[in-house]
Amino acid sequence: MKVKPVNHAKAAEAFIEDTAHMDFHDERLWDLRQKRDGQMHILPEWQELRARASAIKEHTLANLPEYLEQFEANAKKNGIHVHWAADGAEHNRIVGEILEKHGAKSLIKSKSMVTEECCMREYLEPRGVVVTETDLGERIQQLDNQMPSHIVVPAVHKLIPDVAKIFAEHYHTDPNDNSAQSLAWQQRLAARPVILSADAGMTGGNFVVAETGSFVVCTNEGNADLSATVPGLHIATIGIERLVPRMADMGVFIRLLSRSALGSPITQYTTHFRGPQKGSEMHVVLVDNGRSHRLGMEDFWTSLKCIRCGACMNTCPVYRRSGGLSYGAVYSGPIGAIIDPTFNERKYSTLPFASTMNGSCTNVCPVKINIHEQLYKWRRVLAEHHELPFVKREVMHMAGKLMGQPTLYRAAINGTEVALSTMPRFVLYNWLNPWGKHRELPHPVKQTFHSWYKQNRLKNKKKEGESA
Amino acid sequence: MSTSRDAILTRLRDNRPDPKAHPLPPVARLGDMDNGQARFENSLQILGGQVLERQEGDTLATAIARRFPDSKVICSAVPDFEGTIRIEELGTPQQAASVDVLVVRSPFGIAEMGSIYLSEAQLQDLNSAAHLTQHIVVILSAKNLTANMHTAYMDRPEFHTANYGVLMSGPSATADIQGVLIRGAQGVRTLSVWWED
Numbered sequence A: 001m002k003v004k005p006v007n008h009a010k011a012a013e014a015f016i017e018d019t020a021h022m023d024f025h026d027e028r029l030w031d032l033r034q035k036r037d038g039q040m041h042i043l044p045e046w047q048e049l050r051a052r053a054s055a056i057k058e059h060t061l062a063n064l065p066e067y068l069e070q071f072e073a074n075a076k077k078n079g080i081h082v083h084w085a086a087d088g089a090e091h092n093r094i095v096g097e098i099l100e101k102h103g104a105k106s107l108i109k110s111k112s113m114v115t116e117e118c119c120m121r122e123y124l125e126p127r128g129v130v131v132t133e134t135d136l137g138e139r140i141q142q143l144d145n146q147m148p149s150h151i152v153v154p155a156v157h158k159l160i161p162d163v164a165k166i167f168a169e170h171y172h173t174d175p176n177d178n179s180a181q182s183l184a185w186q187q188r189l190a191a192r193p194v195i196l197s198a199d200a201g202m203t204g205g206n207f208v209v210a211e212t213g214s215f216v217v218c219t220n221e222g223n224a225d226l227s228a229t230v231p232g233l234h235i236a237t238i239g240i241e242r243l244v245p246r247m248a249d250m251g252v253f254i255r256l257l258s259r260s261a262l263g264s265p266i267t268q269y270t271t272h273f274r275g276p277q278k279g280s281e282m283h284v285v286l287v288d289n290g291r292s293h294r295l296g297m298e299d300f301w302t303s304l305k306c307i308r309c310g311a312c313m314n315t316c317p318v319y320r321r322s323g324g325l326s327y328g329a330v331y332s333g334p335i336g337a338i339i340d341p342t343f344n345e346r347k348y349s350t351l352p353f354a355s356t357m358n359g360s361c362t363n364v365c366p367v368k369i370n371i372h373e374q375l376y377k378w379r380r381v382l383a384e385h386h387e388l389p390f391v392k393r394e395v396m397h398m399a400g401k402l403m404g405q406p407t408l409y410r411a412a413i414n415g416t417e418v419a420l421s422t423m424p425r426f427v428l429y430n431w432l433n434p435w436g437k438h439r440e441l442p443h444p445v446k447q448t449f450h451s452w453y454k455q456n457r458l459k460n461k462k463k464e465g466e467s468a
Numbered sequence B: 001m002s003t004s005r006d007a008i009l010t011r012l013r014d015n016r017p018d019p020k021a022h023p024l025p026p027v028a029r030l031g032d033m034d035n036g037q038a039r040f041e042n043s044l045q046i047l048g049g050q051v052l053e054r055q056e057g058d059t060l061a062t063a064i065a066r067r068f069p070d071s072k073v074i075c076s077a078v079p080d081f082e083g084t085i086r087i088e089e090l091g092t093p094q095q096a097a098s099v100d101v102l103v104v105r106s107p108f109g110i111a112e113m114g115s116i117y118l119s120e121a122q123l124q125d126l127n128s129a130a131h132l133t134q135h136i137v138v139i140l141s142a143k144n145l146t147a148n149m150h151t152a153y154m155d156r157p158e159f160h161t162a163n164y165g166v167l168m169s170g171p172s173a174t175a176d177i178q179g180v181l182i183r184g185a186q187g188v189r190t191l192s193v194w195w196e197d
Helices: A008-017 A019-042 A046-062 A064-077 A088-101 A113-117 A120-127 A136-143 A160-171 A180-197 A223-229 A247-261 A301-305 A311-315 A317-322 A333-343 A360-364 A371-384 A390-404 A406-422 A449-455 A457-467 B003-015 B037-046 B060-067 B093-098 B149-155
Strands: A081-085 A106-109 A130-133 A200-203 A207-209 A214-219 A233-239 A269-273 A281-287 B074-076 B101-105 B115-119 B135-140 B164-168 B190-195
Touching: A008 A019, A008 A317, A019 A247, A019 A311, A019 A317, A046 A064, A046 A247, A046 A301, A064 A081, A064 A281, A064 B003, A081 A088, A081 B003, A088 A113, A088 A120, A088 A200, A088 A233, A088 A281, A106 A180, A106 A223, A113 A120, A113 A233, A120 A130, A130 A136, A136 A160, A136 A180, A160 A180, A180 A223, A180 B093, A200 A223, A207 A247, A214 A223, A214 A233, A214 A247, A223 A233, A223 A269, A223 B164, A247 B149, A301 A333, A301 A371, A311 A317, A311 A333, A311 A360, A333 A360, A333 A371, A360 A371, B060 B101, B060 B135, B060 B190, B115 B135
Parallel strands: A081 A281, A106 A130, A106 A200, A200 A233, A233 A281, B074 B101, B101 B135, B135 B190
Antiparallel strands: A207 A214, A214 A269, A269 B164, B115 B164
8 A cells, every 4th residue: 555645734734723832833933043043143154164064064975985984993993882774673673682682671862863763662662671761852752652843842842731731641740730840840850760770871963073983962951961871881873974074073063053953052061972981881873774875866965964953944934833743754844844755755745845935944054955945856856756746736737837938927926916905815715725724925016026127127228228 | 794884885885976076174263262261151151050159268168068058968079179979989870869069170161152071081980970960060270261162172182082071061951841941951950160260
């Protein structure tokens, strides 16, 4: 049976119905975007940092096999066990074997999108390993049996009463607790004994440094450090695209990461792991899971530059108003919409359409991924592969005809003024236009730029020409 | 041994863009080069860290006693401060959970971020202590401030030698519940810097 495409528009509709949640979600993420802007304006070198980050990442990706080998050699020298996993299944098997060898039955972990990709919890738990997420947002999502809805703030779509209800059910706390402080304290109290008795710890890795055989983990809660330093076994699961050549390159990335993500200058913890701590064992699992294939996609390989800051999500009007869960994928928002189809083209065929093509995602991206252009290119690929839903196929077909013929386009644009002001609402806000359902179209302009230009500038030019 | 390793590397070699088209940019020192104490303190405050107050006649011990009056277990990781227990006396990583205040010396701080650096060298191989303790007091010399992240990564040898190296910028924090910023999430609840000069 063919897998069904994610019905993003329908899921988004449900999210939009709940005004309180949607309004908070929209405002909270926009606030992060504005804080990011504030940080950007402090640094005159911001654009240079972005250009360098992009160039370093592109260079690394073009030389990835050599840098991976260099990392592996150095990491081994430092006493790290290095494993390679072609896909999620192999990753899970490797982790399962390491845990089994150590007789480890409880694993505490910090946030790692790669383990989400691999569905690791679902694999380990039936095998008798209790996996506990230690990031607060991720833990809330785990208890609620949901995927993270945002790559940096996984539970951003929830309000305080939602969390109080979940904690009451699992931690037996007050279901009417309406204080974020007290709920966060409950998490600390609940997590401590689990951390202290854990057999193994797991982290992801934000960056991997080939030169030193190290990896760098950025968190705000310090939960990655707890997961890595308390148990005697540390496993790090890392995507193979996370490399940078030199330790000195980290300056560029650390200066961009948290500023882009949360609008804070740096994460509270930036931790450099170069080898096992005394009395402990360290493993790194390098995960491919489609990345080496993506590197060969001419139009899409630069999506591998992504440092997972989430800035494109925070700025995206569609993401802010539809919620991360509506994407039905591990990666949501604009970056998700260009990465997810590489995992499953049919299942995620609707996601590149969840965009207004405003280009804001591209403008805020700290590593200069041309996200909105890739969204457009995905639409073409999906059309060629016949993965377009009927309505989109028809609309695209009409749009293609219009855009292809300037006279027809101008006639249509001139017509929009009349259309927007005279057409009955049901024509504009119908099932053909799901985005129209919950928002008003802009007021039509009195005159298009083209007709104004014709009227004024061309006339003036003619005048100039006459007087000359 | 690992067939996946070879398969991944081969696929990467087959699929990668032309390396010649993507040269590595030289390392750059960018940004504000001010490595002053005032800049550090301002950044530290933004990230929620504090400067431990030094009153007339204060020693580190009296300053800690005033700041953390209810603390019972004060653990020292430095030779020149006593505390109630030495870090070497904590036998396992888990035992560090009993500590109320950890006193440790940082080899350098970063003015741009208000970050302090700690590795196993300062934590006497008990890295968990920096995270399980309730509060941390970090002894720092203004002479050991570096300007920004570029200068830190380029000039500090620790990034090339330590097995575990953490830059702590203020205390543990979260805003995962309805965007409310909470200082003191899962790791240290407060971070204070004690200037030793």
